[in-house]
Structure formats: C-alpha cells, structure tokens
Amino acid sequence: NAGVTQTPKFRILKIGQSMTLQCTQDMNHNYMYWYRQDPGMGLKLIYYSVGAGITDKGEVPNGYNVSRSTTEDFPLRLELAAPSQTSVYFCASTNHQPGSPLHFGNGTRLTVT
Amino acid sequence: SQELEQSPQSLIVQEGKNLTINCTSSKTLYGLYWYKQKYGEGLIFLMMLQKGGEEKSHEKITAKLDEKKQQSSLHITASQPSHAGIYLCGADILGSGTYKYIFGTGTRLKVLA
Numbered sequence: 001n002a003g004v005t006q007t008p009k010f011r012i013l014k015i016g017q018s019m020t021l022q023c024t025q026d027m028n029h030n031y032m033y034w035y036r037q038d039p040g041m042g043l044k045l046i047y048y049s050v051g052a053g054i055t056d057k058g059e060v061p062n063g064y065n066v067s068r069s070t071t072e073d074f075p076l077r078l079e080l081a082a083p084s085q086t087s088v089y090f091c092a093s094t095n096h097q098p099g100s101p102l103h104f105g106n107g108t109r110l111t112v113t
Numbered sequence: 114s115q116e117l118e119q120s121p122q123s124l125i126v127q128e129g130k131n132l133t134i135n136c137t138s139s140k141t142l143y144g145l146y147w148y149k150q151k152y153g154e155g156l157i158f159l160m161m162l163q164k165g166g167e168e169k170s171h172e173k174i175t176a177k178l179d180e181k182k183q184q185s186s187l188h189i190t191a192s193q194p195s196h197a198g199i200y201l202c203g204a205d206i207l208g209s210g211t212y213k214y215i216f217g218t219g220t221r222l223k224v225l226a
Contacts (some may be wrong), residue, residue, distance in 0.1 A: 031160060033214055040221035042119070042201055051213075090155070092214070101146050101158040102203065102214055 002026050006105035013081040013112045021076040021108050023091030031094045032074040033102065034058075034066065036087040043090065045080050049074055081112045116140065117150030119202055119217035126192050127225050134187045134220045143205040143212065145178050145185045150199040192224045
C-alpha cells in the first residue's frame with residue numbers, strides 16, 4: 001500500500017526557474033493538501049482540494065499554482081522560483097471521515113539559489 | 114495571524130520529567146490532531162480528538178480537548194529521549210464551506226539523557 005507518494009525527494013532550483021512537485025495517492029481520498037515547512041517551523045497550508053476539479057487557497061498561496069484533474073494526483077507548480085520558496089514541501093490526503101487523520105508523503109526538500 | 118497557536122515554541126527537559134504542550138485557537142475546532150515529527154522526516158499521527166472534554170492516551174502521551182473545543186493540551190509523562198522531536202497540532206477549520214486542515218507553529222522538544 002503506497003499511500004501518499006511525493007516526487008522528487010530533493011531539488012535545487014535557480015532563481016526564476018519553474019518546476020512541478022508531484023503528489024499522488026492511492027487511497028481514493030477526496031481531500032488533498034500542500035504544505036510548506038520552513039526550518040524549525042510548523043506547517044503552512046499552501047493550497048488544498050476537496051475533489052477533482054476543485055481547489056482553494058490556503059494560508060500562503062502566492063507564487064504557487066495547483067490543479068486537480070484526477071482524484072489521485074495533486075501537483076504543485078512553482079512558476080518563478082524565489083529564494084523565499086526554499087522549504088520542505090509536504091503533500092497530504094484524507095477521506096475526511098470522522099476520526100481519520102491526514103496521511104502525509106515523505107516530503108520534497110527544495111532549495112532555490 | 115496564526116489561527117492555531119502552540120506553546121511553548123521549544124522545550125528542553127531532563128529525562129524522566131513530565132511536560133505539557135498547548136494548542137489554542139480562537140475558532141471552534143471540528144477535529145484536533147496531534148502529530149510528531151522527527152527532525153528532517155515526515156509526520157507521524159499520534160491521536161485525534163473530536164468531542165469537547167475528550168481525553169485520549171497512548172503509552173505515556175495523553176491529549177485533551179477542552180469543553181469549548183478551542184484548546185488542547187498534550188502531556189508526556191516520564192519523558193524519554195525517544196520523545197524528542199517536533200510536536201504539531203492540526204485542526205479542521207471550516208473555511209469556504211469546506212474543511213481545511215491547518216497546523217500550529219510546532220513545539221520542538223529535546224529530552225536530555
């Protein structure tokens with residue numbers, strides 16, 4: 001059972017480059033989330049999705065875009081990478097039934113120089 | 114502004130000591146989740162509280178949710194070095210007619226042997 005899979009695990013970008021962080025889950029969860037975690041800090045919600053075709057902004061959406069064309073996939077796009085986007089990015093999903101927690105991927109460590 | 118406040122931000126305790134971490138919101142929490150994160154790794158689900166006044170325990174960790182469902186505490190009894198890490202509270206906050214998970218700022222715990 002794969003759960004939530006994120007790729008890549010590590011990436012170094014130059015300022016102004018773009019990239020897509022991939023996230024896929026095989027649990028048929030409707031809800032999916034992208035978070036960033038800066039060193040020594042908690043998680044900040046970037047975007048979330050409550051189902052295919054539906055996305056919404058979280059706490060820190062600027063500089064990012066998302067899409068949700070299928071239930072399984074929820075990619076996060078950085079169009080013009082900036083040093084402030086250096087962080088660890090976590091994808092998570094849940095079926096949002098009572099008592100069910102978020103299932104997290106292992107994270108993508110991104111450095112923008 | 115931070116919708117979920119955690120305190121303290123960091124904590125250093127001697128092995129064997131008890132400790133408490135708090136998580137507070139100005140909004141009603143529709144589900145309160147506690148996670149642990151080892152440094153540089155993903156999040157591990159600890160427990161979830163839904164009902165006002167609810168209390169759950171797992172091994173030496175006890176979590177409570179107050180009657181108003183706006184504050185939760187995590188208590189560790191007789192701490193061990195294996196308890197070290199970052200503790201994060203997360204909650205369902207009703208947003209835009211759907212549920213979005215947000216997280217507190219995290220508490221970094223060190224346990225000295």
